[in-house]
Amino acid sequence: MFPEKAVLSAPVDPGFLRKVREESGEDPSRCYQCLRCSTGCPLSSNMDYTPHQVMRLIQLGQKDEVLGSDAIWVCVSCYTCSVRCPNDINIAHLYDTLRQMAVREGYEIKRSQIPIFHREFLGQVKYLGRLHELMLMGFYRLRAGGLFDDMDLGYDMVRKGRLGLLPSFPHGGKDLKRIYDYAGKEAKTS
Amino acid sequence: MKLAYFPGCSLHSSGRDYDKSIRMVLGKLGVDLVEIPDWNCCGATSAHVTDENLAVLLPARNLAIAEGMGLDILAPCSACHQRLVIAEEELKKEKFQKALKETTGKEFAGKIRTLGILEVLMGKVGPEAIEKExxxxxxxxxxxxxxxxxxxxxxxxxxxxxxxxxxxxxxxxxxxxxxxxxxxxxxxxxxxxxxxxxxxxxxxxxxxxxxxxxxxxxxxxxxxxxxxxxxxxxxxxxxxxxxxxxxxxxxxxxxxxxxxxxxxxxxxxxxxxxxxxxxxxxxxxxx
Structure with missing residues (x-):
């Protein structure tokens, strides 16, 4: 039911459970391994640890196994686990915290395209206030590779008026800069 | 019926036919949509995966503007809708109320709520009115x-x-x-x-x-x-x-x-x- 390999070999961080709990506001110690999360997860067969195993690993203080796992990046945030958990653990939200911890603490991320995408997305919103899909795709592909992928699809979308060529004027004024500054400041002190 | 309209970024681009059809259909059903002036992106998945504060404050700014208009919001995109509804909940915490005020000078008291397109059609307009059209x-x-x-x-x-x-x-x-x-x-x-x-x-x-x-x-x-x-x-x-x-x-x-x-x-x-x-x-x- 839970991953024996990890439990036997990896170092234990006794403060990990508390830190995860504090930062996420979720309580993984309430998990009693009913497996509703893992059976409902659409991608659990593609994960190195399924959601109920991640809950157990957190309970056991297996920080490196959790933050270094592929599973936290395979999660697509569909919230099926969150609404089915009988112990009211918002697991999808808990995974947000785990991803943030993994990035902050420099754990290796095999699916590096995912954080690149989110960075480009939020960078654009910071300066424009809204997202411009075509520009996001351009910048994302420049950074992540595959700039010329799906050209036929892109061409058809532009031809059919489904992708605007030019972004609109910036929105949100100074508010957005202040929101980003605030978030940046808070992230540093956490 | 009058609603504040939050189209979100998709409905101005790849989803523009969704936007157009919403305006056509709700127009016939007697729902007035007033687009939230100077709305900003809700942050979507990228914000909630990356940063708790961005995930709440980006949608919160739109909530505050709509509350100033005195109107409930229609957010047809499910991602925008979810982020706005979660922000409504999070803004009950003092921490986020203060942060919203500090960054945007705006406040949100929770007097309005965010609706999806199905709630507007089947809950507010109702099946009888739709059937007639x-x-x-x-x-x-x-x-x-x-x-x-x-x-x-x-x-x-x-x-x-x-x-x-x-x-x-x-x-x-x-x-x-x-x-x-x-x-x-x-x-x-x-x-x-x-x-x-x-x-x-x-x-x-x-x-x-x-x-x-x-x-x-x-x-x-x-x-x-x-x-x-x-x-x-x-x-x-x-x-x-x-x-x-x-x-x-x-x-x-x-x-x-x-x-x-x-x-x-x-x-x-x-x-x-x-x-x-x-x-x-x-x-x-x-x-």
């Missing part, structure tokens, strides 16, 4: 209503539809004269932003939905989320390119479908901008 019933069509993840899966919040088996869109399809097929994948995930970043997972998830809808007898799929709509279309588009003998199901927004039944033409409903040809459907409705 059905001018060209789409009889003989079998349609899979696809809800996706986010419209009813918002933890700890009472949602308009059932989380496990939502039905409001099926009832809407039935009102148009078509038959809503009973299929088991109606609230499964389409792959979301993995359509861009993790293609193999995306094709696994979206492919299962396309095949499943066809297998249960649907001739078209209708959606509420612009991102689900585009993802399923992209999956079908690719399938048709790779295997020309296959004809993937057309996928459109529920309001495009509703517009057809209300007597708008296929062109007005934006069928010509679909990436997957709607085939027989277009011939039938182009009267």
């Amino acid at each position: 059905i001018k060209t019933p789409l009889k003989g069509f079998k349609v899979a209503s696809y809800y996706g993840c986010l419209i009813a899966r918002i933890p700890r919040v009472k949602t308009f539809d059932d989380r496990e088996n939502p039905t409001s869109m099926d009832r809407l399809v039935d009102l148009t004269g078509a038959e809503a097929v009973d299929w088991p994948f109606k609230a499964d995930c389409c792959g979301a932003s993995f359509g861009i970043t993790q293609k193999p997972f995306f094709h696994k998830l979206s492919g299962r939905l396309l095949d499943g809808a066809g297998d249960f007898g649907a001739q078209a799929i209708v959606t509420v989320c612009p991102f689900c709509q585009l993802n399923l279309e992209m999956a079908g588009y690719k399938e048709a390119k790779e295997t020309p003998s296959r004809t993937p199901l057309p996928v459109m927004s529920i309001t495009q479908w509703l517009a057809l039944a209300m007597g708008f033409t296929a062109k007005q409903a934006g069928l010509s901008s679909l990436l997957v040809e709607p085939g027989r459907l277009r011939e039938t409705v182009s009267r």
